Amino acid sequence: MENEDPKNEDYSFLEEDRMKMYFADLNIKLLSGRHLQSDEYNLFTILGDYYDEFKSFYNNLYKLNLVRDTYDNSVYYYLDFFEGSKGKLTDPSRIKTLTEWQTVAGLMLLDMYYSRYFEDPKQIKWQDIKYEIEAGDKKETYQSLFFKSVRTGFTPNEWTEVEKKFRNTVQSFHELGWVNKVSGQNEELLFELKPSIHRIARLYEKELLNFQDFVSHFKTALEQ
Amino acid sequence: MWNDEIYSDYELLLPLRFDGGYLIITLYTKIKNKELGAYFSTEDIKLVLEEIAAYHNEGTSQSERIIKNLLHYFLRNVPDEYGKFYLTDYAIQLAELLEYKLNNPYKTYPLKESFDKYFTLRQNEIKTIQDLEIKFGREFVSGHKRIINNHIEALEDELTAAYEQLNTILSADEEDATSMVKKFTAVFKKFGERAEDITNAISSKDNFLRRLRLRTDEFYAQASDLKHAESEEDKSKLSKAQSDWKTATEINNDLSYFFKTVDTKINHIRKQILKASGKLTELQENFSRRSNFRLLLKKLFHLCLHNASNRNGVIQLHTNFPCKQIVCEKQQLFYPEYYDFELSTKNQLLSIPRDREYEEEQRREIEKEIKRQEIINFWIDESKKLLISQGALHLPALMDKIVEKEKDLAIAQNVAIELSQFAAENPNYKLEIIQQLQSLEHDNLYLWKMKIQKTKTTVF
Numbered sequence: 049m050e051n052e053d054p055k056n057e058d059y060s061f062l063e064e065d066r067m068k069m070y071f072a073d074l075n076i077k078l079l080s081g082r083h084l085q086s087d088e089y090n091l092f093t094i095l096g097d098y099y100d101e102f103k104s105f106y107n108n109l110y111k112l113n114l115v116r117d118t119y120d121n122s123v124y125y126y127l128d129f130f131e132g133s134k135g136k137l138t139d140p141s142r143i144k145t146l147t148e149w150q151t152v153a154g155l156m157l158l159d160m161y162y163s164r165y166f167e168d169p170k171q172i173k174w175q176d177i178k179y180e181i182e183a184g185d186k187k188e189t190y191q192s193l194f195f196k197s198v199r200t201g202f203t204p205n206e207w208t209e210v211e212k213k214f215r216n217t218v219q220s221f222h223e224l225g226w227v228n229k230v231s232g233q234n235e236e237l238l239f240e241l242k243p244s245i246h247r248i249a250r251l252y253e254k255e256l257l258n259f260q261d262f263v264s265h266f267k268t269a270l271e272q
Numbered sequence: 273m274w275n276d277e278i279y280s281d282y283e284l285l286l287p288l289r290f291d292g293g294y295l296i297i298t299l300y301t302k303i304k305n306k307e308l309g310a311y312f313s314t315e316d317i318k319l320v321l322e323e324i325a326a327y328h329n330e331g332t333s334q335s336e337r338i339i340k341n342l343l344h345y346f347l348r349n350v351p352d353e354y355g356k357f358y359l360t361d362y363a364i365q366l367a368e369l370l371e372y373k374l375n376n377p378y379k380t381y382p383l384k385e386s387f388d389k390y391f392t393l394r395q396n397e398i399k400t401i402q403d404l405e406i407k408f409g410r411e412f413v414s415g416h417k418r419i420i421n422n423h424i425e426a427l428e429d430e431l432t433a434a435y436e437q438l439n440t441i442l443s444a445d446e447e448d449a450t451s452m453v454k455k456f457t458a459v460f461k462k463f464g465e466r467a468e469d470i471t472n473a474i475s476s477k478d479n480f481l482r483r484l485r486l487r488t489d490e491f492y493a494q495a496s497d498l499k500h501a502e503s504e505e506d507k508s509k510l511s512k513a514q515s516d517w518k519t520a521t522e523i524n525n526d527l528s529y530f531f532k533t534v535d536t537k538i539n540h541i542r543k544q545i546l547k548a549s550g551k552l553t554e555l556q557e558n559f560s561r562r563s564n565f566r567l568l569l570k571k572l573f574h575l576c577l578h579n580a581s582n583r584n585g586v587i588q589l590h591t592n593f594p595c596k597q598i599v600c601e602k603q604q605l606f607y608p609e610y611y612d613f614e615l616s617t618k619n620q621l622l623s624i625p626r627d628r629e630y631e632e633e634q635r636r637e638i639e640k641e642i643k644r645q646e647i648i649n650f651w652i653d654e655s656k657k658l659l660i661s662q663g664a665l666h667l668p669a670l671m672d673k674i675v676e677k678e679k680d681l682a683i684a685q686n687v688a689i690e691l692s693q694f695a696a697e698n699p700n701y702k703l704e705i706i707q708q709l710q711s712l713e714h715d716n717l718y719l720w721k722m723k724i725q726k727t728k729t730t731v732f
Contacts, residue, residue: 079601112599127599144600148587151595152580155573162566166435168547189577196582209585224598249569251596256568266575266591 056104070094078106078114081144083126083225083244095125119246124225126247146251152193153217154248156180157227161241171230174211174237181210211237221245284345290333292342294324299359300367311356314339373429384473386423390416391476391527393483401491401516408484408523417530424537427466431544438552466545470538477531488524491517647678651687656694659701659724667691667722672712681717688722695724702727 062071074091077084086092095102095116103114106127113128146154157172160180164170181190191198194210218239222229226245231238255262287293298320302308308316318335325332339347339357346363350356390413398404406412495513498506579593589595651674659665667688674684695701706721 079599081598081600129597129599142599142601143597145597146595148580148589148595151589151593152576152587155569155576158569159573162569163439166438166548166551168544186577193577193580193582193587248596249565251598252572252594255594256565256572259568259571263571263575266579266593 056101057108059101059105061098061101062105066090066094078125078127079110081126081224083124083242083247085122085124085225085242085244087228087242088225092123092125096123099125117244117247117250120243122243124242124244124247126225126244149213150217150220153214154221154226154245157221157241158245158248161245164241170241172239172241174214177214177237178207178211284341287342287346290324290328290330292338292346294328295320295338296342296346296359296363297367297370298324300364303359311350311353311358313357314355317357381423382469382473383420383423383427384469384476386420387473387476387480390419391480393480393487398487401519404487404520404523408527410523410526413527420534424534424541427470427541428537430466431541431548435548438548470542474535474538477534481528481531484524484527488517488520491520644680644683647680647683648686648690651683652690655687655691659691659726663726665691665724667724668710668712668719671719675712691724692722700727701725 061067070090074084074094077088077091084091084095095114099114099116106112106114110127111130111133113130114125115128116123116125118124156177160172160176161170181187181194184190188198194213195202195206215237218227218229218237221227222239226242226247228240228242229238230240249256287296295317299308299312299317302320303310303312314335317339321335321338322332324330343349344360346360347357348360350358391408393407398407491513495510495517498510498513501507501510576589576593579590580587581590582588655665655670670691671684671688674687675681678684692703695703702725704723704725706723708721709718710721711718
């Protein structure tokens with residue numbers, strides 16, 4: 049997927065009155081990694097109206113790919129790197145690598161999105177996550193991962209520690225636009241999964257397309 | 273009020289599945305089916321526990337420990353018969369509640385019929401306030417309200433169960449799932465019928481509430497007719513009519529509130545039915561692709577979990593399981609004037625100390641300016657008087673005179689400008705300018721010869 053789009057270098061659309069009001073916000077949010085959906089109405093509408101222009105704009109000036117993706121009948125926009133390139137953001141401070149915790153939690157939330165496929169909105173409480181860890185299908189794996197041991201019960205302190213990490217992850221996903229955090233600081237964690245959480249699956253698209261190769265690569269690595 | 277004692281007993285009230293939960297249910301079922309008597313022995317309990325363990329492929333639980341946990345709330349010793357037990361009323365009620373919840377009889381019963389059965393008001397059915405109270409008074413309808421609520425709850429449960437089944441399809445094998453989706457379409461057709469039933473029920477309820485309100489208004493009309501009561505008899509009738517109306521209003525308000533809560537729940541159910549139906553259609557369209565994708569995602573997640581471990585509270589992924597990168601440029605404000613920062617700014621009041629020197633200086637400046645203005649006005653007045661008396665005025669000479677007296681050219685200039693303007697605006701005067709330079713005596717300034725001349729007799 050290379051940047052082969054025709055070079056439209058007409059940026060006069062930026063002189064529109066609406067741009068004066070929203071461009072800075074739009075640009076900052078997209079560059080900070082946010083996934084924009086219809087709940088951010090003004091920015092979403094502008095992106096819809098000037099999608100081609102913005103695509104050329106980010107392609108030409110940032111060497112980044114503005115993606116319009118649809119999942120679960122909802123459109124969302126985000127900036128992505130072209131394959132094999134980091135565009136103008138080669139400085140490591142301009143790239144965010146998802147941490148291991150975020151990767152695990154992200155895939156876990158994506159799994160929960162699917163298991164709530166028929167629900168709307170897809171709300172998750174801390175109790176739901178706790179249930180998955182305590183009594184879900186993968187309880188042993190979760191417990192050894194989050195608590196380092198598989199037991200029938202954990203101390204309140206241990207739970208607080210894990211909850212804190214989930215809170216931080218949900219907060220960072222909220223900033224990325226993957227979830228909508230509903231609860232306040234001192235309330236029980238409550239958030240909605242947004243269709244844009246599907247971006248996690250997009251990130252692993254290559255691995256999923258050639259899943260057998262990916263798995264065999266792992267098996268080889270494990271045997272060595 | 274909840275206290276520590278209640279919290280400490282909480283777990284004893286709801287035993288875990290293999291810690292007595294399944295045992296109580298099995299004992300209840302066996303007693304109900306006459307497989308066991310009302311009194312049963314420790315041996316019977318052991319046999320039931322073995323049966324449960326075999327059924328669920330679990331190890332047999334310790335019967336002594338479980339009996340000890342269940343004693344008091346769920347099991348009681350039969351007096352004078354050692355080793356014999358019976359189920360407590362609480363245990364029986366709990367099992368009945370579970371049974372009722374899982375096999376709710378209203379699941380297959382139309383909601384409209386429940387509404388019609390308990391909340392119908394026929395013409396001339398209510399003659400007195402007692403009739404209304406007996407039929408719809410708070411204590412008389414509480415049972416009916418519970419039935420309606422149970423009915424709605426049953427609908428919600430049915431919906432939730434269907435969701436769970438549909439979600440199972442998503443993770444099932446493709447071939448089976450496709451046929452299962454077809455079966456579920458039938459389930460959702462039933463939901464469509466339920467939606468229709470709900471709509472009918474709402475219409476029936478609206479009808480009932482309208483009639484009830486009309487009947488309440490009739491009680492009001494009775495009281496209203498007697499409002500001019502004078503005789504003692506009429507007054508006592510009025511008092512009774514008012515009390516009747518008050519009671520009728522309370523009943524009306526109580527039922528209106530109840531149906532409002534019913535409306536909220538029904539709306540929620542309708543919304544869920546619509547959403548789920550939409551999803552089902554969508555799912556059928558691209559089921560095979562999505563199911564396959566979902567399966568792969570599950571495998572990926574499984575792989576990720578098995579490659580992750582916790583080291584000192586930090587999760588680590590082994591064998592280079594890829595952690596992905598996303599765009600994350602730090603915020604840079606290229607066009608700050610177009611950006612609404614929405615930052616809360618604090619207002620600070622700074623108390624500036626008094627600068628006496630500056631104050632004096634400014635005061636002197638202001639006074640000087642005022643004085644200069646006064647002098648200018650004085651000279652303008654004087655010059656005009658001179659113009660009237662002499663009929664003509666030589667501006668350079670006048671300016672020379674002012675400069676000599678006031679030692680300030682600006683004053684002379686201002687006077688000259690004012691007078692020129694006066695002459696230009698006034699048709700009785702004209703300004704003659706001869707383009708011949710003439711120097712002022714008291715200042716190094718050259719001017720053309722300028723003279724203001726009176727054209728005819730003027731009175732100021």
